[in-house]
Amino acid sequence: MPAELGIVRVPTRFENLRDAVGPSRIADVLVESEQDILEIKKAIADVVSSGQGKLLFLLGASGIGKTSLAESLPVYLPQAVAQVLTPPPDYELPLSQLTNWLAQNTAPALKAAKGRVLVVNLDGREVPALDETVTQAAMVNLNAFLRRTNGLLLVWPIVNREFADVAIARLYQVGGQTALIETPVHTVKGVDKGRYLDVLKLILSTTSAKLEDAAISEDEAAALVGPSANIGDYLSQIKSLVLSRYNLGELGGKLPKLSVVFSSGGDTTTACRMLRRGTRFLADPDRLLQFSRSNTADDWRARGVANPRQGLPFISSLFEVRLLNVSSSAVVNACAFCDSTELQNLVRQHYPNPVKSNAVNSLENSALARCLRGLEDVGSASAAPSEQILKAYAAIQAVTGEKHPSINKAIVDVLIRSGISLPGMQMEYSPLSAFGKELRVDTWFQRGERPETLEFSHYGEPSVAVFSSYVLTKIQDYARDYGLIAY
Numbered sequence: 001m002p003a004e005l006g007i008v009r010v011p012t013r014f015e016n017l018r019d020a021v022g023p024s025r026i027a028d029v030l031v032e033s034e035q036d037i038l039e040i041k042k043a044i045a046d047v048v049s050s051g052q053g054k055l056l057f058l059l060g061a062s063g064i065g066k067t068s069l070a071e072s073l074p075v076y077l078p079q080a081v082a083q084v085l086t087p088p089p090d091y092e093l094p095l096s097q098l099t100n101w102l103a104q105n106t107a108p109a110l111k112a113a114k115g116r117v118l119v120v121n122l123d124g125r126e127v128p129a130l131d132e133t134v135t136q137a138a139m140v141n142l143n144a145f146l147r148r149t150n151g152l153l154l155v156w157p158i159v160n161r162e163f164a165d166v167a168i169a170r171l172y173q174v175g176g177q178t179a180l181i182e183t184p185v186h187t188v189k190g191v192d193k194g195r196y197l198d199v200l201k202l203i204l205s206t207t208s209a210k211l212e213d214a215a216i217s218e219d220e221a222a223a224l225v226g227p228s229a230n231i232g233d234y235l236s237q238i239k240s241l242v243l244s245r246y247n248l249g250e251l252g253g254k255l256p257k258l259s260v261v262f263s264s265g266g267d268t269t270t271a272c273r274m275l276r277r278g279t280r281f282l283a284d285p286d287r288l289l290q291f292s293r294s295n296t297a298d299d300w301r302a303r304g305v306a307n308p309r310q311g312l313p314f315i316s317s318l319f320e321v322r323l324l325n326v327s328s329s330a331v332v333n334a335c336a337f338c339d340s341t342e343l344q345n346l347v348r349q350h351y352p353n354p355v356k357s358n359a360v361n362s363l364e365n366s367a368l369a370r371c372l373r374g375l376e377d378v379g380s381a382s383a384a385p386s387e388q389i390l391k392a393y394a395a396i397q398a399v400t401g402e403k404h405p406s407i408n409k410a411i412v413d414v415l416i417r418s419g420i421s422l423p424g425m426q427m428e429y430s431p432l433s434a435f436g437k438e439l440r441v442d443t444w445f446q447r448g449e450r451p452e453t454l455e456f457s458h459y460g461e462p463s464v465a466v467f468s469s470y471v472l473t474k475i476q477d478y479a480r481d482y483g484l485i486a487y
Helices: 014-021 023-028 034-050 066-071 095-112 132-147 161-173 193-206 218-223 231-246 249-253 268-274 285-291 295-306 312-319 328-336 341-350 356-364 367-372 387-398 400-417 464-481
Strands: 054-059 081-085 117-121 152-158 180-187 257-264 322-325 426-429 441-446 451-459
Touching: 014 023, 014 066, 014 193, 023 193, 034 054, 034 066, 034 117, 034 152, 034 180, 054 066, 054 132, 054 161, 066 117, 066 152, 081 095, 095 117, 095 132, 095 152, 132 161, 152 161, 161 180, 193 218, 193 231, 218 231, 257 268, 257 328, 257 367, 257 464, 268 322, 268 464, 285 295, 285 312, 285 464, 295 312, 295 464, 312 464, 322 367, 328 341, 328 356, 328 387, 328 400, 341 387, 341 400, 356 367, 356 400, 367 400, 387 400, 387 451, 400 426, 400 441, 400 451, 451 464
Parallel strands: 054 152, 054 180, 081 117, 117 152, 257 322, 257 451
Antiparallel strands: 426 441, 441 451
16 A cells, blocks of 8 residues: 555654644644653743853653754744754764764854853754763763853753763763753653643644545544554554555555646636635535535435445545636637647637647646645636637637547647646546446556646636535445445
8 A cells, every 4th residue: 555545644753743744834734742841941931041052851651752942943942942953963963973963053043042051952863872982082072062052951851860961960961951951851741631622733733634545533543542652653554544545555546636727717616615624725525515416415415424435535535636716718728729720729619829838837827736746735816818818719619528638638739838748648548448447547657656646627707606506426436336335
């Protein structure tokens, strides 16, 4: 099973969490441990009052939240903490070289701190070698550095007390007790168990996912709180549960990512955004069911009640269904220079002087192009098209039944011309023909472990109800032919 199957990602360490939600949104998913923050406040007060740098050890089992605590201090204490620096881990920067790194890298940050404390997180060296000679020399240098450096708090995450005790003893031997916080070892309490489920929901919502996308109920997630040793352990257990639900054996590697692409003579941006979740162009199963007027919606509801793994949220998650759109101008300009002479002539009857560069320009900021480039849905709606464009689009839309492949090919050709790579691209492809399945894909390509598909639909006017019904039917077709639901 490829690691990327499904949309639910459960990061179990701070670094993975930051990568998943992005540095700008990390504050949205952090849940404060009040006891730990109180201890950090005391340490900061010690630094400020002493006029020199200080060292605090953070003791706790792996997963308790030591790194999260250290790295999130500018979020929790923005008036007191300027930023957090993290030196390379022990295998890149041995303990003997640490003080030299600190001297070189903290000076610029301290100048920019403007009276606030600079925190250095000595993460990645939780269980250093207990070499007494190395430790003593390092502590001598560290003590000298801290005595000359004001406004600096070193926090040192560790998993056992032994190293902290040895380091503290060495500091005392060299007269370095002033380099230590009054209580030099803080046992990290971590997030209260009563907040574990809240943490999980925050992470998922920030990544545009829900528990139901992995066919997991809230009761199942809550049941894992009790047996968990800490928040990291809890997230690891949730991750294992997610992977077990997504495990489809050999089938998992064959499931394509499905993107449904709409165009119309009106504003498709607003209609599509009503049916999306978050900024990753993901289809929102709840809204699709809410706005659809088709019997297909009732079928999906019934299947979901009978078996969550056959419900719309889970199936949509497996295919990572996205709703994309292109403007009428993009379609017209693409067709104006396509392989079909009939479409070219059709466009020129209403739009007589097309410019080839307009094809790329009008498609450049579309949801389709942005999504394929890995960008988020943050663009504004397209400008109102001219009367000539609207008439040309209406003429194209009128022949979409017979010219559907040619229209789609025109759009895809412009995507490729604009620099978007679609490896192994095939139009009107039948991926399951060997198994007697009728599924035919408008556009098929593969950029990673899994194939991807584009399914185009062109309408006269945008309609949330029509769009949602079409998407539900398309997902159902894929799910049936791939054997995820019964016929």
